[in-house]
Amino acid sequence: MATKKVKGVAYEVNDEGFLLDPATWTKEYAVEAAKEEGLEELTETHWKVIDFARQSAASAGGASPTLRTITDGAAITTKDLFALFPKGPAKKVAKIAGLKKPEGCV
């Protein structure tokens, strides 16, 4: 386990940098986590996706949304989602939104 300090507040994260308890998440945390993922600025559309992901996880027993759940639920195209969160959108969104690492197939 490790801690990540953002503006004087310590957050508990796991070895891969995912927040341990989604309830401890704050917007400041998201901004910092986004920077670590190479996103210098979070636009309104970024926030729309992050908010959707948090709602989706809350109603799915904490499970992070898959890429398809995000595109279907947040009304965004896959191409746009990749433009917003390059390379691995589902994983990046989960990290920034303070959710668990998405469960892959293996």
Place this chain on the structure above:
Amino acid sequence: MKTLLVLGAGTAGTMIAKKMASKLDKNQWKVILVDKDTKHYYQPGFLFIPFGKYEEKHVIKNNRQYIPAGIEYIISNIELIEPDANQVRLTLDHRLIHYDYLIVATGCDIHPEETEGLKGEGWRKNIFDFYTYDGAAALRKFLDRWEGGRMVVNVVENPIKCPVAPLEFLFLADWVFTQRGIRNKVELVYATPLPGAFTKPKASAALGALLARKNIQIEADYNIGEVDPVHNVIKSYDEREVPYDLLISIPTNKGSDLIKRSGMGDALNFIPTDKHTLQSTKWQNIWVTGDATNIPASKAGATIHFQMESVVENMLAHIHGKEMHSTFDGHATCYIETGFNKATLIDFSYDQEPLPGMYPMPLVGPFTLLGESTINHIGKLAFRYLYWDLMMRGIEVPLPSQFSMAGKKK
């Protein structure tokens, strides 16, 4: 009389229907098994078809020989599952079956139409899949005449059946093209949405090293957006273009359309399932097994073999009003063909990534985990006999269901 209805007579449905039929009181229970046809596929064998190492007779058999007389075996398409009414509608004679318990084992299939251009003019000309028998057979014809070029293997998105099969395909291609004397004319590329050769770090490093040693290029974090079959190039969402002469696609895998029609699945038609008990998260008298579930375990025959114990024991406990004790731990064991009569092996679970060591017994093995050996390759080939002659006939395969750390090195 009570009814246990099993939908799908593939690996999971066939094995579990037989096991349940042998455990339930015949005076009280009727077991019904439904599938659209009697063809039973040994799907792990599809990998060997394109290289001419297996023929149709090795991978397709008539399922009737594996279904005992005590099970009512119906050949029909399924129109709809109505889980709130405990009934299933078949297309055959519009038969309506009421069930007390239901097992859904309807599997998953490839959907090339999900990717723009994939099923266009290049499909089965210089674009192939090997996850269907037809695709694998068509690819064999193509490869028999192929003189070389740039072969790109692309996984569209996860989850897929047998996540190691694309790697095995590349390793076998490297071997077969070497044998045919054209390896110097063939470029091998693996374009995968994963950040490396595999999901978990240790296996990813070991398999990544094998790719490098065999001169197979990897295009990681590659999420395909479209295929341009006119210019023979695939494009990712982040606009990376990868040209090909021959594209081997592992298209999007989805659960059956039946699941979608019945309103039981997620965005990919996989059914939300408790990952330890294999019970549906929504309906208490429904169990889901094999590739039809949404659990984060490998979609593979070995996983089904390890799941079976939990499905059978938990369902019986539930039927008899007892507590469910059997916990599926996500155990999977995969032989990975690496070419030149060798294979490697991984053994892992929900909580434990693949590690090096020996399997199933410490020190003596005989199989080596995350290391290449001839005995692993023999194990892989022996599995076909194990499958048809033991698993399908309901004879116990002597491998423990629960994952064990014995023989593994941290």
